[in-house]
Amino acid sequence: MGLLAPSWAxxxxxxxxxxxxxxxxxxxxxxxxxxxxxxxxxxxxxxxxAVTAAAAETHRYDPRALALRARAAGNPVVPLxxxxxxxxxxxxxxxxxxxxxxxxxxxxxxxxxMLVCARALDTVLPDxxxxxxxxxxxxxxxxxxxxxxxxxxxxxxxxxxxLKAAGWxxxxxxxxxxxxxxxxxxxxxxxGAAGTLAAFHAYAAADGAPPTxxxxxxxxxxxxxxxGLAAPALPWHTLRTPVAxxxxxxxxxxxxxxxxxxxVLTLSxxxxxxxxxxxxxxSSAMPHKTNPVRATLIAAAARQVPGLAAVxxxxxxxxxxxxxxxxHAEWQPLRDALRLTGGAARDAAELTAELRVHPHRMRxxxxxxxxxxxxxxxxxxxTALTGRAEARRLLDTAARRTAERGITLPAxxxxxxxEAPPAARHEDRPAPPGDPATPREAPAAPPEAPALSPxxxxxxxxxxxxxxxxxxxxxxxxxxxxxxxxxxx
Numbered sequence: 001m002g003l004l005a006p007s008w009a010x011x012x013x014x015x016x017x018x019x020x021x022x023x024x025x026x027x028x029x030x031x032x033x034x035x036x037x038x039x040x041x042x043x044x045x046x047x048x049x050a051v052t053a054a055a056a057e058t059h060r061y062d063p064r065a066l067a068l069r070a071r072a073a074g075n076p077v078v079p080l081x082x083x084x085x086x087x088x089x090x091x092x093x094x095x096x097x098x099x100x101x102x103x104x105x106x107x108x109x110x111x112x113x114m115l116v117c118a119r120a121l122d123t124v125l126p127d128x129x130x131x132x133x134x135x136x137x138x139x140x141x142x143x144x145x146x147x148x149x150x151x152x153x154x155x156x157x158x159x160x161x162x163l164k165a166a167g168w169x170x171x172x173x174x175x176x177x178x179x180x181x182x183x184x185x186x187x188x189x190x191x192g193a194a195g196t197l198a199a200f201h202a203y204a205a206a207d208g209a210p211p212t213x214x215x216x217x218x219x220x221x222x223x224x225x226x227x228g229l230a231a232p233a234l235p236w237h238t239l240r241t242p243v244a245x246x247x248x249x250x251x252x253x254x255x256x257x258x259x260x261x262x263x264v265l266t267l268s269x270x271x272x273x274x275x276x277x278x279x280x281x282x283s284s285a286m287p288h289k290t291n292p293v294r295a296t297l298i299a300a301a302a303r304q305v306p307g308l309a310a311v312x313x314x315x316x317x318x319x320x321x322x323x324x325x326x327x328h329a330e331w332q333p334l335r336d337a338l339r340l341t342g343g344a345a346r347d348a349a350e351l352t353a354e355l356r357v358h359p360h361r362m363r364x365x366x367x368x369x370x371x372x373x374x375x376x377x378x379x380x381x382x383t384a385l386t387g388r389a390e391a392r393r394l395l396d397t398a399a400r401r402t403a404e405r406g407i408t409l410p411a412x413x414x415x416x417x418x419e420a421p422p423a424a425r426h427e428d429r430p431a432p433p434g435d436p437a438t439p440r441e442a443p444a445a446p447p448e449a450p451a452l453s454p455x456x457x458x459x460x461x462x463x464x465x466x467x468x469x470x471x472x473x474x475x476x477x478x479x480x481x482x483x484x485x486x487x488x489x
Contacts, residue, residue: 002014005339005343006297007297007298007300007301007304007339007340007343007344007347008301008339008340008342008343009343011123011339011342011343011346012120012123012342012346013120013123013124013338013339013341013342013343013345013346014339014342014343016116016119016120016122016123016338016342017116017120017335017338017339017342019063019067020058020063021116021119022063022112022113022116022335023058023061023063023066023080024058025111025112025113025115025116025119026076026077026080026108026109026112027055027056027058027061027080027084028055028112028115028227029107029108029111029112029115029227030051030055030080030081030084030099030100030108031048031051031052031055031056032111032223032226032227033100033101033103033107033108033190033223033226034047034048034051034052034098034099034101035048035051035052035226036219036222036223036225036226037098037101037102037200037219039222039226040215040218040219040222041209042200042203042204042207042209042219043098043101044094044095044098046092046094046095047092047094047095047097047098048098049095050088050091050092050095051084051088051095051098051099053091054084054087054088054090054091055084057087060083060087061080061083061084065079066079066080066083073105074328075105075106075109075328076109077105077108077109078105081099081100081108084099084100085099085100101199101203102192102197102199102200102202102203103190103192103199104191104192104193104322106189106191106237106322106327107189107190107191107192107235109331110189110236110237111188111189111190111223111227111229113331113334114186114187114188114189114227114229114242115227115228115229116335116338117183117186117246117334117338118183118186118228118229120338120339120342121179121182121183121338122183123342124179124253124338124341124342124345125176125179125180125183127342127345127346127348127349128172128175128176128179128253128345128348128349129176129482130349130352130353131172131257131345131348131349131352132169132172132173132176132482133482134349134352134353134355135165135166135168135169135172135260135352136169136478136482138161138162138165138352138355138357139162139163139165139166139169139474139477139478140162140474140478141162141357142160142161142162142165142357142359143160143162143471143474143475144160144162144467144470144471145160145161145162145357145359145362146158146159146160146362146363146366146463146464146467147159147160147161147164147274147362147363147365147366148362148365148366148368148373148463155365155368155369155372155373156373157373157374157376157377157466158366158373158374158463158464158466158467159467159470160467160470160471160474161274161357161359161362162470162471162474163470163473163474164263166473166474166477166478167477168259168260168263168352169477169478170477170480171256171257171259171260172256172257172260172348173480173482174252174256175249175252175253175256175257176253176482178248178249178252178253179249179250179253181249182245182246182249184230185230185242185245186229186230186242186246187224187229187230187231187232187236187242188220188223188224188227188229188230188231188232189232189235189236189237190219190220190223190235191234191235191236191237192235193322194237194321194322195234195235195237195321195322196216197215197216197219197220197235200215200216200219201215201216220232237318237321237322237323237327238318238319238320238321238322238323238326238327240312240315240316240318240326240330241316243312243315243330243334244312244313244315244316246312246334247308247309247312247313247334247337248309248313250305250308250309250337250338250341251305251306251308251309251337253305253341253344253345254301254302254304254305254306254337254340254341254344255302255305255306257298257301257302257344257345257347257348258298258299258301258302258303258344259302260295260298260348260351260352261294261295261296261298261299261302261348261351262295262299262302264277264292264295264351264355265292265295265296265299268292268295272361272365273358273361274357274358274361274362274365275355275356275357275358276290276292276355276356276358277290277292277293277294277295277351277354277355277356278351278353278354278355278356279354294347294348294350294351295351297343297344297347298344298347298348298351301340301341301343301344302344304336304340305337305340305341308333308334308336308337308340309333309337311329311330311333312330312333312334312337314326314329315327315329315330366463367463369402369409370402370407370408370409371402371408371409371410371461372399372402372403372409373463374460374461374462374463374466375395375398375399375409376466377460377466378391378395378413378460378461379391379392379395381452381460382394382395394413394416394417395413397412397416398412398413398415398416399412401415401416409461410457410458410461413457417452
């Protein structure tokens, strides 16, 4: 139910991946297999109809009872096949023989898992599209809204909130592209006991059908068509690329959303106040608080999904034609990763749609260092007058005084520029015995302080005039649409 998982509780992805969703997918996989065999003449049409009808009556099957009985065989397919066979027999006793015919448990559970993944991703992708659309609006609106850029937690140089929002959007679109590509490639699974499809040939021969070497390929293609999944080149019982690719895409998506959430959490701190959630959460003890709950839940998901993905990547090292343990280890981590990512996408769509931006606080914080945020610009300007080393010395000294004495950068810089730097000193030293006396060089003349008019200095210290290509970068980023994946994805 998600009592301790508000990150995904109540989300569409949670519904798609719940026990009821998995049961529905398992029954769909069984029914599709019988229909695929009927389409190739390997089962009667009446049997396909009976199995499909019995599989549609999900109320006949108890997920808890199946879970408990699954302990005997190690997976829920075995008890489900028994229940489905009994349900079909009540409709058509002869059709019951065609339930699960030729398949192995992993065929059905892997196919059902891919159906669950497809249905879950079909809820995640629209949320990512909505998130990207909201961020597009935000980036365009705040294309030129100045704020402090921060590196290693400290003010660095000015940037714009539009550029930050455009960066969030770029990550969301990257995640959308990857998930969309994985979604399109999710494959059906059908290989029989050890990936050779031999049982289907045996049943066909027993029914009097002529030998057909391509029977397995034809059946696999038809099964894919019946489920709406992709047809793989090979059975992938121990070739777990589809799961690993999905794991990577889910981790990428959670991380992309987590980046935006991390920034929202930082910028919504009381002392910064540059952003607030449209409808934050309350505190059980402090009435004044409005907590950034959605960003918090997204950040929590972003920290969990990579670990789940690591488990799924580890399952690639699966032994033999069907493994003991590696396959079983995938089930719950994959479901959790889908749920967490789906919940994060839902929360991100809500967060970005209602995000409140406070430009006046951004400007206040931008001015908080008294001009230090543009020292890079001043170094570049003074370099042309004094050389790079001297320009850096002047600005290092002025910045240190600003921080230590609490004065503004213009005041500190005015002091430094009007101080004559110490002349280079050369100590008189006696010449070594036997060496000719070394003539003393004349002391170097102190460099003159560079001339900067008050108006020019004010211009250089204006952080809104040092935004580089931020606006152009936003424009470029917004040329990318929400609906067309990049060719490189």
